[in-house]
Every structure is written in C-alpha cells, then in structure tokens.
Amino acid sequence: xxxxxxxxxxREVRMVVRxxxxxxxxxxxxxxxxxxxxxxSVRLVLRNEDRGMHHDFTIPAWKAATPLVxxxxxxxxxxxxxxxxxxxxxxxxxxxxxxRGTIIVE
Numbered sequence: 001x002x003x004x005x006x007x008x009x010x011r012e013v014r015m016v017v018r019x020x021x022x023x024x025x026x027x028x029x030x031x032x033x034x035x036x037x038x039x040x041s042v043r044l045v046l047r048n049e050d051r052g053m054h055h056d057f058t059i060p061a062w063k064a065a066t067p068l069v070x071x072x073x074x075x076x077x078x079x080x081x082x083x084x085x086x087x088x089x090x091x092x093x094x095x096x097x098x099x100r101g102t103i104i105v106e
Contacts, residue, residue, distance in 0.1 A: 010041040010078070015057055017069075017092070018049040022057070022099055031101040034090070036081040038105055047074040054094055059103065061088040068093070081105045 013034065014025035021030045025047070036042060046057040048069040058065040059079065066075045082105055092099035 010043045012043045012045060014045045014047065016047045016049060017053075017055045017099070020050065020053070020095055020099060022090075022092070022101060031099065033101060034103045036103060036105050038081060038085060039083045040081045040105075042079050042081065043076055044079055045074055045076040048072060055092045055099070056094075057090060058093050059088050059090050065093070 016023045016025050022032070023030065024032050024034075044057060044066070046055070046066045046069060048055045049072060051071055054068045054070050056066045056068045057077070062079060062082075064077055064079050066077050069075050081103075084105070086105040088103045088105075090101050090103055
C-alpha cells in the first residue's frame with residue numbers, strides 16, 4: 001500500500017469568484033497570477049459565490065475549462081502544467097474583459 005501523498009500527487013488550487021473577480025481561496029489579491037511547477041498535476045476547483053451569475057475558469061492555450069457554474073456552486077477540472085516553463089492566460093468566458101489573469105509555469 002502506498003502512502004496517500006504518493007497515490008495522489010495532485011495539488012488542489014481553489015479559485016473563488018465574488019464580485020465578478022477571481023481570488024485564490026483565502027487571499028485578497030484580485031485575479032492573481034497562478035504559479036505552477038513544470039509537469040505538475042493540479043485539481044483546479046472553481047467556486048462561484050456570485051448569486052445569479054454564470055462563471056467558468058478557462059485556459060484557452062491548454063484547451064481546459066470548467067463548465068459554467070450558474071449561481072452559487074462549484075465545479076473542478078484536472079490540468080497538467082506543460083513540462084517546461086511557460087505562460088498562459090486564464091479568464092471567465094462570459095466576462096473575459098475583466099475576469100482574467102496569468103499562469104506562470106516554472
């Protein structure tokens with residue numbers, strides 16, 4: 001039997017949407033830059049706290065996106081960072097003009 005940390009090496013990143021802005025859970029930084037390690041597997045959870053609004057979390061360059069979360073609720077996707085350093089943009093599809101940020105792979 002393998003230890004739990006070896007069975008599931010994915011890190012969980014929890015993004016919260018409130019006031020039409022992304023936040024890392026527990027942080028006050030709006031639309032933060034996300035930093036991932038090269039080749040890292042991540043479970044990205046999107047929690048929508050905007051009642052009556054539809055939001056998603058999309059990384060177009062990686063062809064990755066959560067489904068739209070309608071109103072208060074959450075959904076998740078599994079992503080794997082590229083195997084070497086890279087940059088990618090993320091955004092909310094319905095609100096891409098204001099809900100956007102950058103991912104840096106180190």
